[in-house]
Amino acid sequence: MRIPIDRQSKTPITQQLANWLKESIRAGSLPRGMKLPATRALALELGISRITVQNAYALLESDGLIITREGSGTFVDPPQSIRHAPDQPVSKSWPFWQLAGEHEINPMMPVNVTHASEKLISFTGVGDPDQFPLRDFLHTLQDVIRRDGIEALSYGQFGAGYEPLRLTISRVLASQGIQTHPDQVLITSGSQQALSLVCQQLLREGDVVLVECPTYNLAIELFRRLKLKIIDVPVDENGLQVELIEPLLQVHTPRLFYTIPNFQNPTGACMSVARRKQLLALAAKYNIPILEDDFAGDLRYDGHSLPAIKALDMNGQVIYIGTFSKMLMPGMRVGYLVADGPIFNQLVKLKFVQDLTTSPLIQRALDDFVTVGRYQAHLRRTTRLYRQRRDALVSSLQSHLPQTTFFIPRGGLFLWLTLPDGVSASELLPLAIQQGVEFAPGTRFFANPEDGEHFIRLNFATNTLEDIETGILRLKSTLQII
Amino acid sequence: MRIPIDRQSKTPITQQLANWLKESIRAGSLPRGMKLPATRALALELGISRITVQNAYALLESDGLIITREGSGTFVDPPQSIRHAPDQPVSKSWPFWQLAGEHEINPMMPVNVTHASEKLISFTGVGDPDQFPLRDFLHTLQDVIRRDGIEALSYGQFGAGYEPLRLTISRVLASQGIQTHPDQVLITSGSQQALSLVCQQLLREGDVVLVECPTYNLAIELFRRLKLKIIDVPVDENGLQVELIEPLLQVHTPRLFYTIPNFQNPTGACMSVARRKQLLALAAKYNIPILEDDFAGDLRYDGHSLPAIKALDMNGQVIYIGTFSKMLMPGMRVGYLVADGPIFNQLVKLKFVQDLTTSPLIQRALDDFVTVGRYQAHLRRTTRLYRQRRDALVSSLQSHLPQTTFFIPRGGLFLWLTLPDGVSASELLPLAIQQGVEFAPGTRFFANPEDGEHFIRLNFATNTLEDIETGILRLKSTLQII
Structure with a gap:
């Protein structure tokens, strides 16, 4: 125990030691039942006499905070009635530098809602966790640790990530019509990190980013935190209204277009091919990178598939972000980006200084777990299931909420x-x-939250058909009492 | 397959489809043995006629790139001789925005050395992976997945991290003499992320950071990447020469002191208590935060233990960074920071927009795995082992490299x-x-690399006693031939 002892202090060392221990026991950081160091060992470690430690322990014992059991040692044992220190230290006079950032806008972090009843039906979240084959994944983890041993928990390869996983991703993307090369794939800690890296690399405080209106709430949070200026352009059923952009470029000079072309979050809109091409042409004409967030582009329930903007990009204008969170589980914290050109290595280096590498164990497990065949099978299954759920939601809404x-x-x-x-x-x-019943209020998805008051986002993928019907009936009752 | 099809193009759709598939097969992203979609399914998905798809497949089959097996489907099957496309696309005319960052200094990312022989003895790395109880950790992972189910792979609690783990960390810290509260502990993706978050929160491009000379190489990389101005102050056997700092403050205005007070990386120096107190006094007087990186403070082999600077800090002047990488495995990618005052929540929010959360599965597994008792037992064992290895290195150096x-x-x-x-x-x-024999050259640890040419850093913790002796004998031979 590296307990601070002040040899210059007027307080005797015995008392200093006893005070420190008392405080730690009161605060709960030395919990009941924890064994304290032997007096001889602690004396040696702190460079004080053994008697001093013995006296300090005796003080604590007489206060009823510790107990010595012959032959087994000294243990923390405060009375049951002890009141632990308050959760937060009382208000202090913090150093001036601490106060500089105090007036930042708080990000709207998701709140862990305390459910009023066991049966809350939530139209929030991402994919349906019940679809995730947990037991298979556990076996994969076991296999990887048995196969790779300690390598699986070493730093592994720095750089763009675990090479076999990058190859797997390029094959999964190829099976999705996105031609890429493993050398252009950077593994990130979730797609949020990919988004964050791109913004940090390309933008500085005060720069303008052009986004869809509405758009992904955590992208808005990030842009705010980086103090970017957000210019938003409305979305209709065919996605971002690209034809509105060029006039804006006479006034603003965006340094980035951020778009979710497929089944956009939150609107579900899918950008038409014509608009994809227009956006790419604008990006080239005005020298503006496109960040394409394809969080769910493979989950199509009807209509023809459309090429990713990245698949139309011939000269490194587009950075593409993908994720396994929707196929697998968001808690994997593995995403990736695809970029061509000099920007790729810059992003690799930025990732490196920020967190060195994404969990090598999880990277290896994912590589083992995700094969093109399994991915496609999973996609067929979830597509069938989520299409039914979407249809159920649509039909419930048409029946119960015609307004x-x-x-x-x-x-x-x-x-x-x-x-x-x-x-x-x-x-x-x-x-x-x-x-x-719970949903995501529209306010979360607008740079100016008030603009979202007329909207709510419903996730249809996470609930059973019965719960969808019940949930919409509850929403109906709520609208009747408001 | 969301293959890009251009209906306005003069190239027939059959040819477009065939070209895209050929290119993907040549590049290896559609690998040998991969099953292509059935013609009917692909036609439906792309909104083109089935004949078109059949014709494209026929073109590929006549080129010998795919094969159709009656009743089972169409498979990628290029000739063995096919040359995959070069690893990197040939030089292109990249968009202008791509060229902006081209002249950045490249970080000195660790190279995965291709070992000349099987028996390379490397005095690099961190702790000894053989000390890590891999099998116990695998059982912990299994237990956690069985106990928590899908929860272990969900986003989990946003905010500062998995609460039980934060409590465990505060208890481990208390057993180390650092009194803290779980509410002041933020879980990060390794200690590198903690470092990066603190710098991003407190510093801007051009700001001055005051560091030890020499210091941790990846901290230097980070500071460079953030375009900070590095002012360095020499280290002696008693750590950072704090008495040299105040004169510097007449000229520079650092926005951060970055220090590794215990067994500093790379010098092994330990800062005296007097200097710790002086540094804290300077920090208070000049309103400068201290970032204390305590990467190995608990691995003491002789002398009395010294309090962490954080343990001496009464009013939130110090942000403390810790890690499990040295006790456990660096590939865990779990570190933490401890901060008091308003800065804490700002760091929590910054972490959130950058990667939402650190792997909930690994956080849960660590919490299960790390108990105060196990931590202390591990510490006793590794301290004994590493002390022997240090002694062996010292004795080999004294015998063989007196120069x-x-x-x-x-x-x-x-x-x-x-x-x-x-x-x-x-x-x-x-x-x-x-x-x-391999070592870390001193050049890595100086803001001005040339200043490190006279030094090398030897890690004594990773090699057996025999390998230490052999390695130093090899170093001796190398010095004889240079």
């Missing part, structure tokens, strides 16, 4: 609902939770 | 060797590797 409007998303996870006039999403949410 | 100088580190992993006059570390390294 709302929406278009039918052709893939992905989300349906974007326009509320009846006069109903505000943030007022609706707490009432809905009381009725046992 | 070098060093002081004996009292803990940690590293010994810092001054080479004989006229010998340069970067010239020595390739010759040494030829002789079968």
Whole structure:
């Protein structure tokens, strides 16, 4: 125990030691039952006499905070009634440098809602965790540790990530019509890190980023945190209204286009091929990189598949972000980006100084677990299931909430609902939770949150058909009492 | 397969499809044996006629790139002789924005040395992987997945990390004499992320950071990448020469002190208590935060233990960084920081927008695996082992390399060797590797790499006693031929 002892202090060392131990026991950081070091060992370690330690222990014992059991040692043993110190230290006079960032806008971090009842039906989240083959994944982890031994927990290869996994990703992408090379694939700690790296590499405080309106809430949080200026362009059923962009470029000079072309979060819109090509042409004409976030592009339920913007890009204009979170589990924390050109190595280096590498164990397990065949089989299964759920949601909404409007998303996870006039999403949410149904209020998805008051986002992928019907009936009741 | 098809193009769709598939097969992203979609399914998906797909497949089959097996489907089957496309696309005219960052200094990323012989003895790395109880850890992973189920792979709690792990860390720290509260502990993706978050939160491009000279190479890389101005102050056997700092503060205005007070990387120096207190006093007087990197503070082999600077800090002046990498395995990618005051929540939010959360599975497994008792037992064992290895290295150096100088580190992993006059570390390294011994050249640890040419860093923790002796004999031979 590297307990601070002040030899210059007027407080005797015995007392200093006893005070430190008392405080730690009171605060709970030395918990009941923890064995204290032997007096001889602690004396040696701190360079003080053994008597001093013995006296300090005796003080604590007489206060009833520790107990010595003959032959086994000294243990922390405070009375049951001890009140642990308050959770937060009381307000102090912090150093000035601590106060500099105090007035930042707080990100809207997701709150872990305390469910009013066991049966809360939540139209939030990402994919359906029940679809994840947990036992198979555990076996994969076992296999990897048995096969690779300690290598699986070493730093592994620095650089762009575990090479076999990068090859696997390039093959999964090829099976999706996106031609790439493993050398252009960078493994990241989730797609959020990919997004963060690209922004940090390309943008500085005050730079303009052009985004869809509405767009992914955690991208908005990131842009705010980086103090970027957000210019947003509306989305319709065919995605970002690209034709509105060029006039804006006379006024603003964006340093990045951020887009989710497929089954956009939150609207579910899918950008038309014509608009994809226009966006790419604008990017080339005005020298603006495109960041394509393809979080669910493979989950299509009807209509023809459309090429990724990256697949149309011939000269490194597009950086593509993908994730396994939707196929696998978000807690994997493995995503990736695909980039061509000099920017790729710059992103690799930035990743390296920020966290060296993404968990080598999880990278290896994923590589073992994800094969093109398994990926396609998973895709067929989830596509079938989520299509049914989307249809169920659409039909429940048409039956029970005719006063709302929406278009039918052709893939992905989300349906974007326009509320009846006069109903505000943030007022609706707490009432809905009381009725046992939850959703994501539209306010989260706008740079200016108030603009989202008329909308809610419903995730149709996570609930059974029965729960979808029940959930929408509860939403109906909530709208009746508001 | 979301293959890009251009309906406006003069190239027939059959040819477009065939070209895309050919290119993917040539590049290896559609690998041998991969099953192609059935013609009906692909036609439906792309919104083209089935005949078109059949014709494209026929073209590929006549080129000998795919094969159709009756009743089972169509498979990629290129001739063995096919030359895959070169690893990197040929030089292109990249968009202008791609060229902006081209002239950055490349970080000195560790190279995966191709060992000349099987028996290369490497005095690099961190702890000894053979000390890690891999099988126990695998059982812990199994237990966690069985106990927590899908929860272990969900996003889990956002915020500062998995709560039970934060409590465990505060208890391990208490057993180390560092009093803290779980609410002040933020889990990070390795200690590198902790370092990166603190710098991003507190510093901007051009700001001055004051560091030890020499210091941790990956901290230097990070500071360079963030375009910070590095002011360095020499280290002696008693650590950072704090008395040299105040005159510097008349000229520079550092926004951060970065220090490794215990068994410093790379010198092995341990900062005296008097200097710790002086540094804290300077930090308070000049309103400068201290970032204390305690990567191996618990690995002490002789002398009395000294309090962490954080343990002396009464008002939130110090941010403390710790890691399990040295006790466990670096590939865990779990570190933590401890901070008090308003800065703590700012760091939590920054972590959130950068990668949401560190692998919940690994956090849970670590919490299960690390108990105060196990930690202390591990510490006793490794301390005993590494002390022997340090002693062996010291004795080999004294016997075989009397022309070098060093002081004996009292803990940690590293010994810092001054080479004989006229010998340069970067010239020595390739010759040494030829002789079968490797080390970290001093150049890596200086803001100005040339200043490190007279030094090498030897990690004594990773090799057996025999290998230490053999390695130093090899170094001796290398010095004789240089």
